[in-house]
Amino acid sequence: MADGSDFAVVGGGIVGLAVARELLARHPGSSLTLMEREPRLASHQTGHSSGVIHAGIYYRPGSLKARLCVSGARELYEYCDERGIEARREGKLIIAADDSELSRLDELERRGTANAVPGLRRLDASGIADLEPHARGVAALQSPDTGVVDFRAVAESLAADVRAAGGRVVTGCEVSAMEPSAGGVELRHGSSSIHAGFAVVCAGAWSDRLAVSMGAPSEPRIVPFRGAYLRLRPERRSLVRASIYPVPDPELPFLGAHLTRTIDGEVLLGPSALMVGARDAYRPWRLRPRDLAETLSWPGSRRLAMAHWRAGLREIRHAVSRRAFVADARRLLPELTAADTLPGPAGVRGQAVARDGSLIDDFVIHRTGRAVHVRNAPSPAATSALALARLIADETEGG
Numbered sequence: 001m002a003d004g005s006d007f008a009v010v011g012g013g014i015v016g017l018a019v020a021r022e023l024l025a026r027h028p029g030s031s032l033t034l035m036e037r038e039p040r041l042a043s044h045q046t047g048h049s050s051g052v053i054h055a056g057i058y059y060r061p062g063s064l065k066a067r068l069c070v071s072g073a074r075e076l077y078e079y080c081d082e083r084g085i086e087a088r089r090e091g092k093l094i095i096a097a098d099d100s101e102l103s104r105l106d107e108l109e110r111r112g113t114a115n116a117v118p119g120l121r122r123l124d125a126s127g128i129a130d131l132e133p134h135a136r137g138v139a140a141l142q143s144p145d146t147g148v149v150d151f152r153a154v155a156e157s158l159a160a161d162v163r164a165a166g167g168r169v170v171t172g173c174e175v176s177a178m179e180p181s182a183g184g185v186e187l188r189h190g191s192s193s194i195h196a197g198f199a200v201v202c203a204g205a206w207s208d209r210l211a212v213s214m215g216a217p218s219e220p221r222i223v224p225f226r227g228a229y230l231r232l233r234p235e236r237r238s239l240v241r242a243s244i245y246p247v248p249d250p251e252l253p254f255l256g257a258h259l260t261r262t263i264d265g266e267v268l269l270g271p272s273a274l275m276v277g278a279r280d281a282y283r284p285w286r287l288r289p290r291d292l293a294e295t296l297s298w299p300g301s302r303r304l305a306m307a308h309w310r311a312g313l314r315e316i317r318h319a320v321s322r323r324a325f326v327a328d329a330r331r332l333l334p335e336l337t338a339a340d341t342l343p344g345p346a347g348v349r350g351q352a353v354a355r356d357g358s359l360i361d362d363f364v365i366h367r368t369g370r371a372v373h374v375r376n377a378p379s380p381a382a383t384s385a386l387a388l389a390r391l392i393a394d395e396t397e398g399g
């Protein structure tokens, strides 16, 4: 690998690839190297998501998520259209199972309206039955603009754009250390290093390590949360036409286990949200000593576990019992039984947690000298990637 570049991007997930594309569009003719440690791009969160293009309902008005999800979804649909990547506006329902959830549904409606989510409307029980005949609830929000896509295909297409603009995308290349150097940043990988005029780190579940080593604030830290799915048996997929979501727990930044018809026609139930001992815990009980030690020694994770022990116990129950996982989903889809499901895929969220134990909801970006670090890019960062990339590229300007 050459030892100099105007820009270096660490991380070949959808955010890093979108940032690389944006930087080359702003600085035509400059040199850029994107380094991904895995042999394949999009091997972590980007390749293990629900594949939902979110419309922007849930997020606090004024937050980065609210702004960037609505514009990011619009741009993503346009991008997929231009590149011939299939993206379907299937729509979704967020269903209140009983009256106790109505005030939270009202709040979601307020947020969605404030965020200018297109086409949002309220349904009663018969409106739910018209759209999802097997679902039950007292009221729902319908979002016709929510869709599905294969984010891995989007990531591959962004990588092709980067190469076409003269950038280099290098896989199997882990950046082990970074340090400021004259006029830029030195990034070490294996036994070599590369000098970049500016570096952007989009390292997903590993984002805190390089950031803290470069002098960024010590918090937030990443705590990995495994999200497991069940698949519906092919003959039972007709239970779900598009996407059925619960009203989420307002204490947690996760959207709750939902039923989604994916771009390839499968129906998935999930994801769960279990704190785990490895940042790549695709198998449930994988432990990595360094990951585990970092989670246990971070005061935020202990405070989080104490504050949310009930939710933690529920997630453990779901991890060990398919029946328990399905029982929760039956509140919205009463005909579903454990026998209708098969084991499904899993992803691991890189969720930022503050020292006081709060789960950081919004995107977080820190700058240290001539580097920008994306410290928290959870859902809907895949949906928002094109818009988020512009914001991150803005951070590289000046200074």
Ligand SMILES: Cc1cc2nc3c(=O)[nH]c(=O)nc-3n(C[C@H](O)[C@H](O)[C@H](O)COP(=O)(O)OP(=O)(O)OC[C@H]3O[C@@H](n4cnc5c(N)ncnc54)[C@H](O)[C@@H]3O)c2cc1C
Pocket: 010, 011, 012, 013, 014, 015, 016, 017, 035, 036, 037, 038, 041, 042, 043, 044, 045, 046, 047, 048, 049, 050, 051, 052, 053, 054, 173, 174, 175, 176, 202, 203, 204, 205, 206, 207, 227, 271, 346, 347, 348, 349, 350, 377, 378, 379, 380, 381, 382, 383, 384
């Ligand atoms: C279960 C699950 C479901 C989700 N569902 C949705 C959804 O439906 N819709 C949505 O919009 N979002 C969803 N998300 C969130 C979305 O997947 C992420 O927000 C998004 O993919 C983040 O992209 P990223 O590029 O930041 O991270 P990643 O895709 O994780 O990429 C980070 C990359 O950095 C690489 N890397 C790390 N450290 C180094 C290093 N030192 N050197 C080189 N490379 C390094 C990693 O190998 C990885 O490939 C979901 C996430 C999960 C886990």
